[in-house]
Amino acid sequence: xxxxxxxxxxxxxxxxxxFFATPTDTLAAGMAPASMLANTCNACHGPDGSTYGPAxxxxxxxNMEYLVDTMQAYKSGRxxxxxxxxxxxxxxxxxxxxxxxHFAKQKLVRQVMQKTDSGMASKGQELSRKYCQDCHEKDxxxxxxxxxxxxxxVPYLKYQLADFLSGSRNIDENPAMSKKEKRKKxxxxxxxxxxxxxxxxxxxxxxxxxxx
Numbered sequence: 001x002x003x004x005x006x007x008x009x010x011x012x013x014x015x016x017x018x019f020f021a022t023p024t025d026t027l028a029a030g031m032a033p034a035s036m037l038a039n040t041c042n043a044c045h046g047p048d049g050s051t052y053g054p055a056x057x058x059x060x061x062x063n064m065e066y067l068v069d070t071m072q073a074y075k076s077g078r079x080x081x082x083x084x085x086x087x088x089x090x091x092x093x094x095x096x097x098x099x100x101x102h103f104a105k106q107k108l109v110r111q112v113m114q115k116t117d118s119g120m121a122s123k124g125q126e127l128s129r130k131y132c133q134d135c136h137e138k139d140x141x142x143x144x145x146x147x148x149x150x151x152x153x154v155p156y157l158k159y160q161l162a163d164f165l166s167g168s169r170n171i172d173e174n175p176a177m178s179k180k181e182k183r184k185k186x187x188x189x190x191x192x193x194x195x196x197x198x199x200x201x202x203x204x205x206x207x208x209x210x211x212x
Contacts, residue, residue: 034102037095040087041103050109055155060106061143067100069176078173080163108143110151116210124207127200131188135181140208146176150211157205164189165201 038049041059046052049060059067073079075088075096091099125139132140132149140149149157163169171182192200 031094031098034098037091037099038102041099046111048106049103050106050111051153053112053114053153055153055159057147057152057156058108058110059103059147061108062104062147063143063145064100064104066146066176067103068097071096071100073173073175078175080168108148110212112151112153114154114209116154116206118210120203120206121210124203124205127192127196128204128207131192132204134184140211149208152208154205154209157208161201161205165193
């Protein structure tokens with residue numbers, strides 16, 4: 001049961017390596033430019049991957065390899081989704097690598113207008129630095145290794161935490177994380193739950209959601 005405050009790659013590696021070596025934004029003869037392939041993503045994730053919300057995350061500026069791993073997980077069904085699994089199946093590995101490289105180069109613009117509780121956000125900053133900072137660095141602003149959390153839509157943050165806590169999003173099946181990182185993430189979630197309860201998770205959501 002979800003907490004009451006919440007509701008809701010060898011071939012890929014080859015493609016990534018090949019794409020890094022390609023001087024243009026097309027990988028293979030006949031493949032559409034990456035910017036054109038990415039247009040489909042912009043409809044939900046916003047211009048150049050910077051979302052307007054309300055529940056779809058920004059993906060601009062996110063690490064390319066992380067994006068590739070995520071898309072491949074959607075494509076194979078290893079990561080649960082409502083629509084991304086169907087979308088990912090429509091792309092080849094080379095196209096996924098091209099799309100990931102395109103969005104990794106874009107600047108993240110935080111443009112979601114949302115209300116958060118300033119007191120909760122202050123507490124959330126303290127908690128995030130204790131439980132989240134090892135991966136989501138610089139108060140969640142950096143996307144160097146993991147997706148930036150600062151400024152993401154509050155509903156998205158809420159749904160993702162709910163999925164982690166319920167087990168519907170299995171941390172052990174995340175190809176972007178090492179075994180050590182997986183153990184630590186599960187431990188941090190459990191420790192935060194034990195120490196702060198649902199209010200602790202809500203505080204962290206308010207903190208990241210309040211960032212501009």
